[in-house]
Amino acid sequence: MIPERKYSAIIVAGGKGYRVGGELPKQFISVGGKPMLMHTIQAFHDYDYRVRITVVLPEGYMPLWKQLCEDYKFTVDHKTVYGGESRFHSVKNGLAEVSDEETVCIHDAARPFVTPDLIGRCFDEAFNNNCGVIPVVDEVNSVRRLTESGSVHVDRQELKIVQTPQAFPAVQLKAAYNTKYETTFTDDASVAEKSGMKIKLVEGEESNIKITTAFDVEFAEFYFQYLSKR
Numbered sequence: 001m002i003p004e005r006k007y008s009a010i011i012v013a014g015g016k017g018y019r020v021g022g023e024l025p026k027q028f029i030s031v032g033g034k035p036m037l038m039h040t041i042q043a044f045h046d047y048d049y050r051v052r053i054t055v056v057l058p059e060g061y062m063p064l065w066k067q068l069c070e071d072y073k074f075t076v077d078h079k080t081v082y083g084g085e086s087r088f089h090s091v092k093n094g095l096a097e098v099s100d101e102e103t104v105c106i107h108d109a110a111r112p113f114v115t116p117d118l119i120g121r122c123f124d125e126a127f128n129n130n131c132g133v134i135p136v137v138d139e140v141n142s143v144r145r146l147t148e149s150g151s152v153h154v155d156r157q158e159l160k161i162v163q164t165p166q167a168f169p170a171v172q173l174k175a176a177y178n179t180k181y182e183t184t185f186t187d188d189a190s191v192a193e194k195s196g197m198k199i200k201l202v203e204g205e206e207s208n209i210k211i212t213t214a215f216d217v218e219f220a221e222f223y224f225q226y227l228s229k230r
Helices: 036-047 062-071 087-095 116-129 170-176 188-194 214-228
Strands: 007-012 052-057 079-082 103-108 132-138 143-147 150-154 160-162 166-169 199-203
Touching (some): 087 103, 087 170, 116 166
Antiparallel strands (some): 103 166
């Protein structure tokens, strides 16, 4: 018998990324006509309305988010939880809302251009292969690695740029997160891999950018306008 697919998504918006400028954390900044976080949530809903969505928010920002949802008449169903002192702790808080039998995607709120195709590709590979899945794109820049004596050239063909969403069998990821935080845990795959989970790479999307700086916000606004005219 083919097991029933049960999907969940954790959207990590627990930081206060002020590098974009302004007083609001970047996930609440309006781009493309509404707060960035709403675009990200909508992408998972557009993939499949049955996906259970948990949003991790910074402590103290629940009232603002509730007000924004009212102001923008945003009605996509989702649950909210507070973030922690690091991304690791924020994801761990979100995982408490995920059942063991689900396949779970962890996604950055600051990647609002993720497509249903990419979400589906990650979910499907994790479900079908019972492993962790991360989308990657090629490194197109020349790269150097710092050494004690200076730096050395690195073959960029050996490197991949990692994106989100990253998908995992929930029961395995929850077990992986049952560990002490380490500074080497820069994403969910690094936590999963430390626990021994197999990680599979799938093709990411160049448009799936992470909005981090003020320039990224300006580019995102331009790109939303471009998409609206297609």
